[in-house]
Amino acid sequence: xxxxxxxxxxxxxxxxxxxxxxxxxxxxxxxxxxxxxxxxxxxxxxxxxxxxxxxxxxxxxxxxxxxxxxxxxxxxxxxxxxxxxxxxxxxxxxxxxxxxxxxxxxxxxxxxxxxxxxxxxxxxxxxxxxxxxxxxxxxxxxxxxxxxxxxxxxxxxxxxxxxxxxxxxxxxxxxxxxxxxxxxxxxxxxxxxxxxxxxxxxxxxxxxxxxxx
Amino acid sequence: xxxxxxxxxxxxxxxxxxxxxxxxxxxxxxxxxxxxxxxxxxxxxxxxxxxxxxxxxxxxxxxxxxxxxxxxxxxxxxxxxxxxxxxxxxxxxxxxxxxxxxxxxxxxxxxxxxxxxxxxxxxxxxxxxxxxxxxxxxxxxxxxxxxxxxxxxxxxxxxxxxxxxxxxxxxxxxxxxxxxxxxxxxxxxxxxxxxxxxxxxxxxxxxxxxxxx
Numbered sequence: 001x002x003x004x005x006x007x008x009x010x011x012x013x014x015x016x017x018x019x020x021x022x023x024x025x026x027x028x029x030x031x032x033x034x035x036x037x038x039x040x041x042x043x044x045x046x047x048x049x050x051x052x053x054x055x056x057x058x059x060x061x062x063x064x065x066x067x068x069x070x071x072x073x074x075x076x077x078x079x080x081x082x083x084x085x086x087x088x089x090x091x092x093x094x095x096x097x098x099x100x101x102x103x104x105x106x107x108x109x110x111x112x113x114x115x116x117x118x119x120x121x122x123x124x125x126x127x128x129x130x131x132x133x134x135x136x137x138x139x140x141x142x143x144x145x146x147x148x149x150x151x152x153x154x155x156x157x158x159x160x161x162x163x164x165x166x167x168x169x170x171x172x173x174x175x176x177x178x179x180x181x182x183x184x185x186x187x188x189x190x191x192x193x194x195x196x197x198x199x200x201x202x203x204x205x206x207x208x209x210x211x212x213x
Numbered sequence: 214x215x216x217x218x219x220x221x222x223x224x225x226x227x228x229x230x231x232x233x234x235x236x237x238x239x240x241x242x243x244x245x246x247x248x249x250x251x252x253x254x255x256x257x258x259x260x261x262x263x264x265x266x267x268x269x270x271x272x273x274x275x276x277x278x279x280x281x282x283x284x285x286x287x288x289x290x291x292x293x294x295x296x297x298x299x300x301x302x303x304x305x306x307x308x309x310x311x312x313x314x315x316x317x318x319x320x321x322x323x324x325x326x327x328x329x330x331x332x333x334x335x336x337x338x339x340x341x342x343x344x345x346x347x348x349x350x351x352x353x354x355x356x357x358x359x360x361x362x363x364x365x366x367x368x369x370x371x372x373x374x375x376x377x378x379x380x381x382x383x384x385x386x387x388x389x390x391x392x393x394x395x396x397x398x399x400x401x402x403x404x405x406x407x408x409x410x411x412x413x414x415x416x417x418x419x420x421x422x423x424x425x426x
Contacts, residue, residue: 059402090376107327113377114323120378142382149374149383150394154379161362164326165333165369170362180408182364185398195393 015053018043023064027118029124029182031061061126065119066108070095071130085186086179094176096163106163127152143197150189158182228266231256240331244338245273274339278332279321283308284343298399299392305368306388309376318345319376342366356410363402373397 021043025034036057054060055072062071062207072209088166098104113120128140131148140148158178161167188194228378234256234370238247253260267273268285275284288304311317341353344361353361371391374380383391387416 065343110323110327110377114320114327117379124378124380146394149380151375151385152378152380153370153395154367154368154398156373157366158370160369160373161366164323165337165365166330167337167362167365169359170366177409181359181402182366183400185367188398189394196390 008160014045014049018045019060019063022131026061026064026122027116030118031057031122032129034059034061043152058126058130061122065112065123065126066105068105069093083190084183085188085190086183087153088151088186089158089179089182090175092159093162093178096159098149098163104159104163110160110164130182146194146197147189148192151186154182154185154189227258227262231258231263231266232273232276236271239274239277239335240329243331244270244335245342247274249273271339271343274335278325278336279318279341281308281318296403297396298401298403299396301364301399302368302371302392302395303388305372306375306391309372310388311376316370317376320370321374322375359407359410360402363407364399367395367398367402 018039020035022039025039025042029038034057037047037051039060040050043050050060054063059072061067062069075094077087078091096104096106109123113123158170161170162173162178163171165171173181231252235247235252236256238252241252247270250260250264253263256263263273267276272285274280275282288307290300291304309317309319309370322336325381326336371383374383375391378384
């Protein structure tokens, strides 16, 4: 849920004002350097009011960038399983596929990140903070960065073909079908030896995803 | 080369007029249905004049969409080799990487195709006409379509990470390094059995790319 308890129709303006301020701050400072305090200041409200409407910076960023609300929580199947390519593909598509309520938000994301390098940087920082190496306090290794960027390349490209290019049969294929086709490519990036890495063949035990902070 | 012999400085306006007319016709009719005759009519010039400035529809589309000029010819290494994933990745990056003369044209492509479904459709039609099944007159099979869309997903996503998101180390990695990481994923889509296809395991002998027509 985006809003917490206590939201009333008359408060809509304050809420929108906070989202607009957040968009401006993320665009100028990026995601990592933006703070609730700075966003509150820009909106001309008390930080407590920002916390009243939003769970935190993650929720604000998701709303300001038009990202899928599902990005707030770690998908249940990624919590329960050691990450497998097919599971990741299915969770990714559930996040981005159009629903009865809304078109796919991927098109807006592509428009945003291709319109400004700062928007792309914010999204990159947002992803980097949310998908971390399995050891929580570990500095991301070069191997981790390589694998994450390559997994991202396959997932982004799948979404690009499905939601932007409308390339058949990817555009309308069943998520299970796509998971069967694309999952093994993700598995290779996750678990198999890749040339030129300092530690070829190190198997990553899984992905760690942060919940809202 | 974009222009043929005989171009003089004073003719620049006619040439630009033809490119603008081509952009309008491609945007309205798509790539496949657009014709040199229709573009000439829109520009208010004789079709012979279009042929004077441009080799054909391929060259006009490349210029109108801001695509890399290298898309006019089949990359030499794809002519000489049976297609391998690493060779395809290297040829793809040579096409889209920034050079001393120009930034990567991939960003403009992403802005264009994400701004209108018709632009995405034109690019799709352009690609479909240029990359065909090995047997020239063969109707593309479902298997061919699946493999082509999946190869496209990996290549588009690689470009998206490299040129739009700036995701490290993909953004600055050497093309040979990227070919070693991503090539095997392309090889699988090209040559290995994929679940759910009518003819699992049929190896495609190679890609056929058309030159300018």
